[in-house]
Amino acid sequence: xxxxxxxxxxxxxxxxxxxxxxxxxxxxxxxxxxxxxxxxxxxxxxxxxxxxxxxxxxxxxxxxxxxxxxxxxxxxxxxxxxxxxxxxxxxxxxxxxxxxxxxxxxxxxxxxxxxxxxxxxxxxxxxxxxxxxxxxxxxxxxxxxxxxxxxxxxxxxxxxxxxxxxxxxxxxxxxxxxxxxxxxxxxxxxxxxxxxxxxxxxxxxxxxxxxxxxxxxxxxxxxxxxxxxxxxxxxxxxxxxxxxxxxxxxxxxxxxxxxxxxx
Amino acid sequence: xxxxxxxxxxxxxxxxxxxxxxxxxxxxxxxxxxxxxxxxxxxxxxxxxxxxxxxxxxxxxxxxxxxxxxxxxxxxxxxxxxxxxxxxxxxxxxxxxxxxxxxxxxxxxxxxxxxxxxxxxxxxxxxxxxxxxxxxxxxxxxxxxxxxxxxxxxxxxxxxxxxxxxxxxxxxxxxxxxxxxxxxxxxxxxxxxxxxxxxxxxxxxxxxxxxxxxxxxxxxxxxxxxxxxxxxxxxxxxxxxxxxxxxxxxxxxxxxxxxxxxxxxxxxxxxxxxxxxxxxxxxxxxxxxxxxxxxxxxxxxxxxxxxxxxxxxxxxxxxxxxxxxxxxxxxxxxxxxx
Numbered sequence: 059x060x061x062x063x064x065x066x067x068x069x070x071x072x073x074x075x076x077x078x079x080x081x082x083x084x085x086x087x088x089x090x091x092x093x094x095x096x097x098x099x100x101x102x103x104x105x106x107x108x109x110x111x112x113x114x115x116x117x118x119x120x121x122x123x124x125x126x127x128x129x130x131x132x133x134x135x136x137x138x139x140x141x142x143x144x145x146x147x148x149x150x151x152x153x154x155x156x157x158x159x160x161x162x163x164x165x166x167x168x169x170x171x172x173x174x175x176x177x178x179x180x181x182x183x184x185x186x187x188x189x190x191x192x193x194x195x196x197x198x199x200x201x202x203x204x205x206x207x208x209x210x211x212x213x214x215x216x217x218x219x220x221x222x223x224x225x226x227x228x229x230x231x232x233x234x235x236x237x238x239x240x241x242x243x244x245x246x247x248x249x250x251x252x253x254x255x256x257x258x259x260x261x262x263x264x265x266x267x268x269x270x271x272x273x274x275x276x277x278x279x280x281x282x283x284x285x286x287x288x289x290x291x292x293x294x295x296x297x298x299x300x301x302x303x304x305x306x307x308x309x310x311x312x313x314x315x316x317x318x319x320x321x
Numbered sequence: 322x323x324x325x326x327x328x329x330x331x332x333x334x335x336x337x338x339x340x341x342x343x344x345x346x347x348x349x350x351x352x353x354x355x356x357x358x359x360x361x362x363x364x365x366x367x368x369x370x371x372x373x374x375x376x377x378x379x380x381x382x383x384x385x386x387x388x389x390x391x392x393x394x395x396x397x398x399x400x401x402x403x404x405x406x407x408x409x410x411x412x413x414x415x416x417x418x419x420x421x422x423x424x425x426x427x428x429x430x431x432x433x434x435x436x437x438x439x440x441x442x443x444x445x446x447x448x449x450x451x452x453x454x455x456x457x458x459x460x461x462x463x464x465x466x467x468x469x470x471x472x473x474x475x476x477x478x479x480x481x482x483x484x485x486x487x488x489x490x491x492x493x494x495x496x497x498x499x500x501x502x503x504x505x506x507x508x509x510x511x512x513x514x515x516x517x518x519x520x521x522x523x524x525x526x527x528x529x530x531x532x533x534x535x536x537x538x539x540x541x542x543x544x545x546x547x548x549x550x551x552x553x554x555x556x557x558x559x560x561x562x563x564x565x566x567x568x569x570x571x572x573x574x575x576x577x578x579x580x581x582x583x584x585x586x587x588x589x590x591x592x593x594x595x596x597x598x599x600x601x602x603x604x605x606x607x608x609x610x611x612x613x614x615x616x617x618x619x620x621x622x623x624x625x626x627x628x629x630x631x632x633x634x635x636x637x638x639x640x641x642x643x644x645x646x647x648x649x650x651x652x653x654x655x656x657x658x659x
Contacts, residue, residue: 085453098519108553109556110553110556110557129559130561134557138557139553139556141551141557144551145551149550150604161558161559161560162558164543212556
């Protein structure tokens with residue numbers, strides 16, 4: 059059974075079709091990366107999956123239930139979302155922010171419970187932030203800040219985690235740190251991860267499946283070795299490449315130049 | 322920034338002590354304002370006489386002044402200050418706009434136009450003034466949203482839309498006052514916001530709204546915190562963003578409308594007070610709202626006392642004092658955030 063599934067999504071902004079009859083399904087416990095050139099609709103697809111935009115047509119199903127039929131809090135207990143470069147108020151501590159992750163588990167008349175404290179402590183330790191929990195988020199480095207947002211998402215205790223370019227603006231070491239962290243959550247806690255990525259090699263290395271988007275449609279979807287080919291890179295991104303396999307059998311892409319357009 | 326230093330140099334428990342201390346200081350300030358407002362005026366009355374007048378003797382000359390004039394006026398001022406400060410604090414969160422204030426963005430004008438319409442055209446329906454002021458405030462707020470909405474809300478667009486809506490509604494108020502100048506008593510006082518001659522009936526009008534609005538505001542504190550993280554994050558955390566925004570705007574409109582129907586267009590309280598409170602207790606609405614409410618009481622009672630004694634025997638509307646302090650503060654915020 060697919061844990062999350064989008065069926066025949068159509069979506070336009072100002073007459074421009076961003077998603078065209080797009081269908082995609084994600085199995086439980088998988089890591090799926092969505093890649094594609096700018097304007098291919100990958101961020102919009104993630105926003106539609108996280109109900110941050112409403113599709114004009116089509117339905118998103120969470121465990122086979124239409125997303126629009128579920129209450130916001132019920133969804134938030136199953137699915138955590140990390141948008142691109144989120145902003146927090148300037149005076150929040152790490153702990154404050156991570157505690158907000160418990161919001162979907164709290165009712166309006168009651169405050170924090172012991173269970174909430176346990177989950178917050180767990181999320182902090184998973185992301186290596188326990189020591190920093192009293193620091194002010196806005197004083198942290200980019201990589202640390204991103205870990206705080208991920209900790210907030212973890213405190214939600216989700217089964218599925220949606221992330222929009224979680225490694226943008228980070229240096230290479232912190233990029234890998236985030237990717238390793240996500241892979242770890244996936245393996246140890248069976249959290250399904252769906253993310254939009256810019257870096258094709260990261261996508262190839264860390265995901266079970268890759269969806270390549272082109273002009274609002276799925277160009278190809280499958281295991282990274284099947285999808286990441288010179289043909290895909292040429293037709294979708296317009297670049298020439300040499301592709302090798304690493305020791306795990308995952309493709310490693312070397313871009314060699316732009317594809318020469320005929321004429 | 323001041324609060325960054327305060328919060329970054331303290332552990333969480335120290336921060337709790339700090340917040341409590343600030344709230345206690347605000348409370349003392351409000352009590353001070355209260356006492357000041359009772360003792361100072363055209364007639365200076367000692368604290369002893371005040372206590373005597375309130376608890377033992379309502380009939381003497383001092384008792385009359387305290388019981389019929391100063392005490393109700395001070396109470397009305399305190400509640401007005403609280404309502405406007407809460408409305409401002411809520412609007413700043415909901416509209417994601419540090420410049421939001423019920424007066425500046427035209428919500429007060431909406432309440433004002435509706436209120437004046439009832440007062441002038443249908444004086445026999447006077448009991449409808451506050452409810453209609455609420456409807457007016459809410460309508461103005463929704464209009465501002467619609468005008469400012471263009472694929473998202475931007476702070477500057479809200480201010481511009483608010484200025485336009487406010488100018489439009491104020492012209493309506495002015496027109497009514499010109500046509501029916503004989504029916505509007507103390508119209509000028511009302512336009513700038515004044516507490517002159519406010520007494521027990523006015524307290525009876527505002528009190529229920531303060532209680533209901535205050536409780537609803539505090540219940541919404543956590544929603545406001547989540548909303549402050551941005552719409553996408555808030556939705557991801559399971560907050561019904563559209564509903565929360567509408568509901569909290571309605572609470573702010575209710576609070577602002579009840580204040581407007583009692584004192585008129587008193588500006589800048591909702592701007593200055595929440596900012597002052599935020600600087601000292603931080604942006605967590607569970608502390609910011611009570612701190613703003615208490616500081617609002619202090620600011621309005623103290624300003625009103627000042628308005629009474631500064632040019633004695635002439636009394637100026639408290640709105641003038643607020644604008645005198647508030648307008649430069651608004652410009653400061655505008656420059657800082659731009």
